[in-house]
Amino acid sequence: MRAHPSSSLTAMSSSRTVDIPADLDVRQTVRGAKLPVMVGPNGAWWSTRAPGGLGTLFLDRVRPDAVRGQAWGPGAEWLLEQLPALLGSCDDSSGFEPDGIVGRLWARSPHRLSRTDRPWDALVGAILGQKVQVSRATRSRRMIARRFGDPAPGPAQRRTTWILPSPETVADLAYHDLHPCGVERKRAATLIGVANEVRRLDPLWDRRPAEIRARLERIHGIGPWSSALVTAVAFGDPDAVPVGDFHVPNLVAWCLAGEPRATDERMLELLEPYRGHRWRVIRLAKNNGAAPRYGPRLSLTGDGLTRGG
Numbered sequence: 001m002r003a004h005p006s007s008s009l010t011a012m013s014s015s016r017t018v019d020i021p022a023d024l025d026v027r028q029t030v031r032g033a034k035l036p037v038m039v040g041p042n043g044a045w046w047s048t049r050a051p052g053g054l055g056t057l058f059l060d061r062v063r064p065d066a067v068r069g070q071a072w073g074p075g076a077e078w079l080l081e082q083l084p085a086l087l088g089s090c091d092d093s094s095g096f097e098p099d100g101i102v103g104r105l106w107a108r109s110p111h112r113l114s115r116t117d118r119p120w121d122a123l124v125g126a127i128l129g130q131k132v133q134v135s136r137a138t139r140s141r142r143m144i145a146r147r148f149g150d151p152a153p154g155p156a157q158r159r160t161t162w163i164l165p166s167p168e169t170v171a172d173l174a175y176h177d178l179h180p181c182g183v184e185r186k187r188a189a190t191l192i193g194v195a196n197e198v199r200r201l202d203p204l205w206d207r208r209p210a211e212i213r214a215r216l217e218r219i220h221g222i223g224p225w226s227s228a229l230v231t232a233v234a235f236g237d238p239d240a241v242p243v244g245d246f247h248v249p250n251l252v253a254w255c256l257a258g259e260p261r262a263t264d265e266r267m268l269e270l271l272e273p274y275r276g277h278r279w280r281v282i283r284l285a286k287n288n289g290a291a292p293r294y295g296p297r298l299s300l301t302g303d304g305l306t307r308g309g
Helices: 007-011 026-031 076-086 100-108 119-128 134-148 167-171 175-181 185-206 209-216 224-235 248-257 264-274 278-287
Strands: 013-019 038-040 043-050 053-063 066-072
Touching: 013 076, 026 043, 026 053, 043 076, 043 119, 053 076, 066 076, 100 248, 100 278, 119 134, 119 185, 119 224, 134 175, 167 185, 175 185, 185 209, 209 224, 248 264, 248 278, 264 278
Parallel strands: none
Antiparallel strands: 013 066, 038 043, 043 053, 053 066
16 A cells, blocks of 8 residues: 655645536536546545546636636646546537427536546446446445555545556456455456556547447457446547446436336337437436336345446
8 A cells, every 4th residue: 555645745736717608517517427526515526547647636616607627646737638528528419409308308407428538447437337236336446446556646635535556557466356345256357357458449549439339349348338338438428328237228218208117129219319419318317317116126245237248
């Protein structure tokens, strides 16, 4: 376990202010796509392994039409450059003109699709989220970061935050290293395998999301659910569809057709008119509320059936 950076280093910070639409729902934008951004009552925090090094970003709304970002660590400059994209500046919703319930939800909840441009973070989150409840995946992620990662730079209140280990570090781990973090053999093998391959994937990240998803799904242990989450989180993919999810088909069917239960096939049928913006519609369906629950509940200790690969 590494020592935390000195207080003199963590005290150094830089900042920038970014203009945003006055009606933008910042909370939904930065957290709605399963982003690793911690939203609190007074702002949001993001710590990651940026291209320039470890960094922490704090953002808060200083005016209705402006968000201020303050960053610490060697990765601070990159995080501040990324701030507009994190706030959805790269999201293009042109051509998305829904009517009916989707149109009403779109008018009521104006948010953008964010992007982190950190595919390694998104891959770790997607792999750990396979076939377990969100709480278990989150706990495993935190334990892996604390055991094998690095402490996040920043002010005193962030000194209990740890950043995920690099792909190189994970590639040197074995199943017995990850098992105490609540990761069973299958997910451990996938995580280590992806860590070994991630450098070869670097040229992939500049391609279209559909190409990225297709290439990722050629990796053993990565299926449509995982690849969709990676492109949605890392690249703001508006058409990502996490096929194999336990809840999303029901959410979509309940919102679009008033049906409390649906298969993946029914979900894809209902989403087809929105092709090109299907992840956007899924996000709106989540805002509409969950479908009635009367199916089997998942165990907190078992592998469960929440998600596919």
